[in-house]
Amino acid sequence: MTEALKIALAGLGTVGGGVVRLLDTNADLIARRAGRPIEIVAVSARDRAKDRGVDLSRFRWIDDMGEMAALDGVDVVVELIGGSDGPALTLARRTIAAGKALVTANKAMIAHHGLELASAAEAGNVAFKYEAAVAGGIPVIKGLREGAAANRIQQVYGILNGTCNYILSTMEAEGRDFADVLAEAQALGYAEADPGFDIDGVDAAHKLSILASLAFGTRIDFPGVGTTGIRHVLAADIAEAAALGFRIRLLGHAEMRADGLFQRIHPHLVPVSHPLAHVTGSLNAVVAEGNFVGRLLFQGRGAGDGPTASAVVADLIDIARGEYGPAFAMPVAALGEQPPADPGAREGRAYLRFTVDDKVGVLAEIAAAMRDSGVSIESLIQRGAMPDGGVLVAIVTHKGPERAVAQAIERLDGAPWLRGQPMLMHILD
Amino acid sequence: MTEALKIALAGLGTVGGGVVRLLDTNADLIARRAGRPIEIVAVSARDRAKDRGVDLSRFRWIDDMGEMAALDGVDVVVELIGGSDGPALTLARRTIAAGKALVTANKAMIAHHGLELASAAEAGNVAFKYEAAVAGGIPVIKGLREGAAANRIQQVYGILNGTCNYILSTMEAEGRDFADVLAEAQALGYAEADPGFDIDGVDAAHKLSILASLAFGTRIDFPGVGTTGIRHVLAADIAEAAALGFRIRLLGHAEMRADGLFQRIHPHLVPVSHPLAHVTGSLNAVVAEGNFVGRLLFQGRGAGDGPTASAVVADLIDIARGEYGPAFAMPVAALGEQPPADPGAREGRAYLRFTVDDKVGVLAEIAAAMRDSGVSIESLIQRGAMPDGGVLVAIVTHKGPERAVAQAIERLDGAPWLRGQPMLMHILD
Structure with missing residues (x-):
């Protein structure tokens, strides 16, 4: 030796x-x-x-x-x-x-x-x-750098932050709200006293920028990651998603598009039939799709001293x-240098949730904003009984350009009946 | 360059x-x-x-x-x-x-x-x-040889044959019997004209012997793999398993035990909460559990030209x-040289299914054989209405030594009311 x-x-x-x-x-x-x-x-x-x-x-x-x-x-x-x-x-x-x-x-x-x-x-x-x-502990750097190296990777996405996944899956299992679960996670040491890096998606964005470089052979572009965390996910969102056959996960998602490199951290609705819907607690999981290997999934413990x-x-x-x-x-x-892709050009389904005053005409205004932005509605649910007395309106759109959904939200910006910001989540299809 | x-x-x-x-x-x-x-x-x-x-x-x-x-x-x-x-x-x-x-x-x-x-x-x-x-296409050789190399691997198990998984998950989804689905798979080119290597577990045993060597640092011991395939799994087994919260998968399973190296290919009942229960069609998946990394899962396409x-x-x-x-x-x-472990010393739960004549006293004989072998019964279901007019008796045991279950089956060997061999499947807990 x-x-x-x-x-x-x-x-x-x-x-x-x-x-x-x-x-x-x-x-x-x-x-x-x-x-x-x-x-x-x-x-x-x-x-x-x-x-x-x-x-x-x-x-x-x-x-x-x-x-x-x-x-x-x-x-x-x-x-x-x-x-x-x-x-x-x-x-x-x-x-x-x-x-x-x-x-x-x-x-x-x-x-x-x-x-x-x-x-x-x-x-x-x-x-x-x-x-x-x-x-x-998941050997995903090696998986991309070596295991899948023969492939043009079309997209890489996954659950990259165990703290967020713990919070979301606890909210889901116990029907509790975000702030409540976060406080408990902090008390248990699962979340930092200053939890921003985790729950606002910054930690996941760091990781995604590294995965994207390996997957696509491009220079790391951390500033190019569009980052939204889970602070504004409500227990009600999780319940609506569940009724529609989805679970909510904070996903990092990168793909090489014709106009550049798309990188985003955002809460998503994941169909219960997708393996990522079954990744619970503080586990991490990464999916890479290659032009010969097809879909690879790597799953395991994403944090902790042992892993x-x-x-x-x-x-x-x-x-x-x-x-x-x-x-x-x-x-x-x-390594190639790619500009950030315009996410507005991507097509997909979206979940939109508005918390609104219980007033005549509000639903008509929302529907009109959708129509005027060219957003086609697949389903819409209106429920009273929000804790603050407001009304929840949850919409799932048909597949269409993300730009249209962003425009619809913009049209409604500042409406006097809106309680807080509308919540937008993408649907992983 | x-x-x-x-x-x-x-x-x-x-x-x-x-x-x-x-x-x-x-x-x-x-x-x-x-x-x-x-x-x-x-x-x-x-x-x-x-x-x-x-x-x-x-x-x-x-x-x-x-x-x-x-x-x-x-x-x-x-x-x-x-x-x-x-x-x-x-x-x-x-x-x-x-x-x-x-x-x-x-x-x-x-x-x-x-x-x-x-x-x-x-x-x-x-x-x-x-x-x-x-x-x-799954980089599991690399995952064990390099990715998990810092760990003492406690066990490695998974779905190693896509043909068997395709047959079992099609039987499950469509309620059809083995022979019927196999014939279709052969017609579609998913199964070989001589399917024995796949459905009798030999192909999976080849693969398991390689994984075990990497996982445990031992010499490859293919003859040491106990191998049972899926020929005798009935649509009724899948239905009983489903009613109990399980899906049936052909698993390769290796672990290092005190008395040697345990390696086995066998149909298992997998709890629906386990990720392997969600591996359907011709996909493969491998789980490795290490003393620091915990449980790693690798999943993807296990065959085909591209992967x-x-x-x-x-x-x-x-x-x-x-x-x-x-x-x-x-x-x-x-590489270490290990004798094959005695599987009888392993503890676990088991599923036992007997197809029997519809006669007075049969259930008493089965129950007595269990008692006399020291097998504790967790649940027992008896149903008539088997296609051949027989009666199905399905038992789930409490956790106990595998030896006891094998003894119980031996005690009943040759009983005149038995139609075909009893079916034994292990439960992945």
Whole structure:
């Protein structure tokens, strides 16, 4: 057996602790599979004193995280600090500049600086890997970069944020409202105290921009992701969707269109017959459709110390084996540059929900706005009995251009009888 | 861009034609992803005259398949001839002996001779890859060999034969009997004229033995797979299972137990809440459970020219990139040797169905056999109205050792009122 692969681990939060435990627990098996042992030699974190439930005394402690990049005898730096910039980015840049391999779980950093890091890694001929950045333990980066590499991918979509899926599927199972379930998730530690990154779709957008680059061979375009979260989904929406044979899921969806790259995070109605409708709790799932392979589905746990550590160590095993190449499947210079596609040109069905005053003529105004925008209505339900005394009007449109639905909503903007913003969700057909 | 990877393709059936079409259709994209073009230079098949719908005139035609291994200027031989021995094995051995890489979709050959071929490939330092051999287009070999490599896999199970799944899900959807649906599947070309390899579970057993080796780091043990197919599943079984909240699927199931390696192909009752219950038609799906990653699910099209070609070309891209290593994740010498586990020691619930004469005392005999074997009954249904005038008795047991259920069946063996063999199916819990 050849010499051990030597690791410096920066960041000892949930995932960092998981990596230490995993390399301890499965050490023999990993050495057999990797062809050599994988050993942590140095660690660093913000707070040295904190008890992390793992014995760190056997590792060299480095106070200044930035110094991790320059340690003698280290082959790979594992960056688990988090944040798109700051110490994580500094360490990532220095690691590659020092000619060492970089493994990270940092989706925000890759969404913003991945191409710069990949270019530097290519120039320095070092490994740069990030399986844990998207969908936790599910090997979907590998699935797209390698498993489906023979295919022109037509679209990639999925459930990319476990917190949102937990909230939506709990709302669904228990008939509760968003704020109530979010508060509980925060109390249980499933959602952050500042939950915006998750529930407003930013975390999912980071991940989608990475998947899109791998799927389509294009440059990462995080600003090009249209992002809407789940804050405004009501228990009533979930009930209406269920009555129509759908479940509500926050989907990331990317496709290559004639006019450019379409990327969107948005709540969707998913037919109960679709596998994504059965992805509940904090699970993640990604679907990729290729021109030869057809539809592939990858499903598993998208977060947590165990699954994320599994993905980090899978990257380390690839590096130990010498089985790695360009981070985004091809050299950065070969990635295409695509403008964002106009979503208005896409055709699909939509769910529209208005919460309105209980007044004569409101339904006529809504119907007129639909007609005048060229939106064809497939079904419409009006119900009283909203908690605030308002009336709910839920519409499912026939298939048509998204532009028309957006226009209809615009026509109704500022109507005095509207209570809050209309809710628009796309239907996955 | 470096020089093209040059391919000799042996076997021009459905999959071979798919590989030619795929390399044509996606040539530019594949060259970008692989870092260099992938080009077929020579082809061979049994019948040169046959029209395969693709232009083969641009390739060198080789009459003797065995000669493919020795062609100058060829980097990789793709073996799509099929059959565990004969010309496929001859070509595979010669290819590796000639120092060329081997890619194959031949599950039977790998189940029987995979370790020999992998040892030779290691000794010669050449690539030996076989993603297409298991679950068609689904990158499950890569998923286990690399994606989940950090984990001690506790069990791997799934739907590994599309023909059986098509038959079972058609029986389920249309309430029809096995023979009827099989005949239709044969007429439509979904099942072979000699369907035994599929419906008796042999094809699935080949695949399971390969998955088990990757999952557990053990030597392939095809003879150690206990194999039962779907011939004796009745429409009535599917109806009883449905009434109890289950669907019937032919599962391959492998787990590492204290006394050895458990491997089995058997029809199972799968709870409707389990993702495998929603895998219908000719789809395949594989679940792997690891000690850190938890439950991973891979799903997609398990057969057909497009999906299988996608997997073959994924292997070629890995080879073009230089991203490959030991075929079974570790050197053959490092693979463990495990005796087959005693299935009788496993604990689980079971479904037992007896078709019996409509006579006084039969139910008492069945109940006594259960009691005397220590089998605890969770539910029992007796129905008349079987097509042959017999009576159906369907039992679901409480969780208990499989040995006890086998004993109960043995006790009833030869009972004069039994019509045909009792049907035993395990319950996936």
